[in-house]
Amino acid sequence: MxxxxxxxxxxxxxxxxxxxxxxxxxxxxDEAPRPPTKAIAVxxxxxxxxxxxxxxxxxxxxxxxxxxxxxxxxxxxxxxxxxxxxxxxxxxxxxxxxxxxxxxxxxxxxxxxxxxxxxxxxxxxxxxxxxxxxxxxxxxxxxxxxxxxxxxxxxxxxxxxxxxxxxxxxxxxxxxxxxxxxxxxxxxxxxxxxxxxxxxxxxxxxxxxxxxxxxxxxxxxxxxxxxxxxxxxxxxxxxxxxxxxxxxxxxxxxxxxxxxxxxxxxxxxxxxxxxxxxxxxxxxxxxxGKLGLIWTTAEAYADSPDRVIGKTASYGGVPLLDVDSVRYNVVEQMRRARSEVTLVSPYLIPGASGLEVMREIRGRNVKISVVTNSLAATDEPLVHTAYRRYRADMLALGAELHELSSARTRRSVRLGLFGTSVGRLHAKSAVIDQRILFVGSMNFDPRSEIHNTEIGLFIRNPEMAQQTLKLLDVLKQQGAYRLRFAEGADAGAVGSRRIEWVSEEGGKTTVLHEEPDSGFWDRTMLELLSPLTPESLL
The missing domain is CATH 3.30.870.10 (Endonuclease Chain A)
Incomplete structure (x- = not known):
């Protein structure tokens, strides 16, 4: 690593x-204008x-x-x-x-x-x-x-x-x-x-x-x-x-x-x-000649391709909310949640605005569960340096954090489909109140919010929401660590918010005090590079 x-x-x-x-x-x-072409109807x-x-x-x-x-x-x-x-x-x-x-x-x-x-x-x-x-x-x-x-x-x-x-x-x-x-x-x-x-x-x-x-x-x-x-x-x-x-x-x-x-x-x-x-x-x-599917209502959104030139909706020079953007609609669904939000993002950097959304919905006692990559599982280690800055704050709000473990994924019976290879999270989804499912290309990070264009589908169906939650339950139980504050740690004191990684396997509880599956030099390099990492570009 x-x-x-x-x-x-x-x-x-x-x-x-x-x-x-x-x-x-x-x-x-410069290029001459091209005649537009359109999708063909069914x-x-x-x-x-x-x-x-x-x-x-x-x-x-x-x-x-x-x-x-x-x-x-x-x-x-x-x-x-x-x-x-x-x-x-x-x-x-x-x-x-x-x-x-x-x-x-x-x-x-x-x-x-x-x-x-x-x-x-x-x-x-x-x-x-x-x-x-x-x-x-x-x-x-x-x-x-x-x-x-x-x-x-x-x-x-x-x-x-x-x-x-x-x-x-x-x-x-x-x-x-x-x-x-x-x-x-x-x-x-x-x-x-x-x-x-x-x-x-x-x-x-x-x-x-x-x-x-x-x-x-x-x-x-x-x-x-x-x-x-x-x-x-x-x-x-x-x-x-x-x-x-x-x-x-x-x-x-x-x-x-x-x-x-x-x-x-x-x-x-x-x-x-x-x-x-x-x-x-x-x-x-x-x-x-006949499809066996789940039939329901749904919406689809995509960011404007004009994002490439930094163009956003405005009126009289004042920026407007981009109500067609994927990030806006994911956040709005989170804000409307009544009981629980499950968020899956391989590259997770909530930023101040994302943390404020979590704080807002936790203030209504809405449960938040987050699944992302551990340091060892991620293919973007520098993103992890920015994610770490918000980890303790999310725990302090009462959010459940789960980090995918490549080692646990390899040992899992149901996740054994990866054989001896490394399992890394790349899915981007969210489940709201066990009845709305988001599936798309958007990560919960600054790059997806500001720099990249994304597409996302919002599927309003409890059965599909439950299917996703069941898949995530297997992932959490057999392929991930749950994070918590160490005993005696003060969640309100930044310097003493020590984190532990906990797993249950074969009836045995394992508690780790360092980033799972990582070595000393991996963690040392992160400490050195963290202050130099431009969060807005990740």
Whole structure:
């Protein structure tokens, strides 16, 4: 972990030094306005549309199925792509160049070759070194690949990109964190997962515990509108307008075919017969022509893509509440809670405003339960330095804090699906009063609140809320530590608020007095770096 911490911190130190010595000011060229395109409405003329319409019991209801398992979540995306006949609208923060990422890209290519219109929108942060692969996909007829908030130069590495854009840092620091997959205007997948091996339990190393939902019905047109809002945004550019190549289209296609072929990109294993919630794969329902889902009411929100230029709603120069933002709506649901709030965020930095919301609802005796990563489980150690500043304050308010333990996850019988690999939390969700479920891409931290754009679904259904709580109960009991003040600690005195980590396993209670599964140097480095960590950028 120390090596990972030093590597990340050293990367940014080197970036700042290099930028100060060699900084240039690359800018995006002006572009002629593009004619807007729109999502295609559901139709019984497509196989997916016919099933969606036949399954919907009421035109005002949406159907959902939670997907906590990575094998089910990836297979669902593949099934939708393979069965689509008219359109695929795909939006992701990150698509990794690994077996999972390349297989999905090839599946999109295959759909386009069948005549399906493919609109793929990717954030440009993590596309370093992948230009040829993406150009090869974009060279396919019926595929249009666009980049959100692209870097104008330094395409080879993240360091070069930020160095070339030093004087444009305020813009390039703002990213599109949304995750959305829509097929034929009929069915969709939304949630917390990016596209890569670690998000679908396909690595022998760290894997993420995450949560997606399958959705159809009344909410799909709204999701299409949110996708179009980004797709037609002036902050989006076709990849060909950003990346230039002398390779002919045929050669780009040939290289893409070779890069995504079976020698380097084997198909994923078939999903298990049943997932943690007892569901069979979505493919079984699609084959049968009828979806077995939970039907209910729901809303979807996404932050404005204009956040990339720091634009917020205002009247007469006075900022207004952004009532369509994901953060605003999550906080409002928390404020309206009557009995309990359960918050899941892998990167948790409540800040003064978030702490005030917790204080407000605790003042009405509303129970608060929080699940996040421990120091050993997180893939963002520097975020943990900021989270630690609020840990004791949340405990003092009476909030329950649970931190995921990679070691406990490996030993768990029900969480043993991770085998000998590391389990890390990546799900972003909230349950309000056991009847409202939030699933989306938003972390409870400054980056999601200020810098990134997010998407989120609010599902009003006690059954789905209970399903999520049951999953979290297993996680808390078998894969996490509960935090508490040490005996004799004064919750009101900052200097004496000593924290303990408690777990129950095999009828035995274990109490730890240091960050679980961490070493002395890990904790020492955090102490040294904590004062230097800019919380607003995390």
């Amino acid at each position: 120390t090596r990972r911490l030093l590597s990340r911190w050293g990367h940014w130190v080197f970036a700042l030094v290099a930028a100060s010595l060699f900084a240039g000011c690359a800018t995006l060229p 139709s019984a003329d497509t196989a997916l549309g016919k099933i969606a319409l036949a399954s919907q019991p009421d035109p005002d209801l949406s159907g959902f199925r939670l997907m906590p398992g990575g094998d089910f979540a990836f297979d669902t995306r593949l099934q939708l792509a393979r069965r689509a006949q008219r359109t695929l609208d795909v939006q992701y923060y990150q698509i990794e160049n690994d077996e999972t990422g390349r297989y999905l890209l090839r599946t999109l290519r295959d759909a386009a070759q069948r005549g399906v219109r493919v609109r793929l929108l990717m954030d440009d942060l993590y596309t370093s070194g992948e230009d040829e692969l993406l150009l090869g996909l974009a060279a396919t007829p019926n595929v249009e690949l666009r980049l959100f908030n692209p870097f104008p130069a330094g395409r080879g590495s993240l360091l070069k990109r930020f160095t070339a854009s030093l004087f444009d840092f305020s813009r390039v620091n703002r990213r599109m964190h949304n995750k959305l997959f829509i097929a034929d205007g009929a069915m969709a997948v939304a949630g917390g997962r990016n596209i890569g091996n670690q998000y679908f339990r396909r690595t022998t190393g760290p894997n993420f515990i995450d949560l997606d939902t399958f959705v159809t019905g009344a909410l799909i047109p709204r999701l299409g509108v949110l996708f179009d809002q980004y797709w037609n945004s002036p902050h989006v550019r076709p990849i060909g307008a950003v990346v230039h190549t002398d390779l002919p289209r045929e050669e780009l296609q040939r290289r893409f075919d070779a890069a995504t072929g079976p020698d380097t990109t084997p198909p994923p294993p078939r999903p298990a017969p049943n997932d943690l919630l007892g569901y069979s794969p979505v493919a079984d329902d699609l084959d049968a």
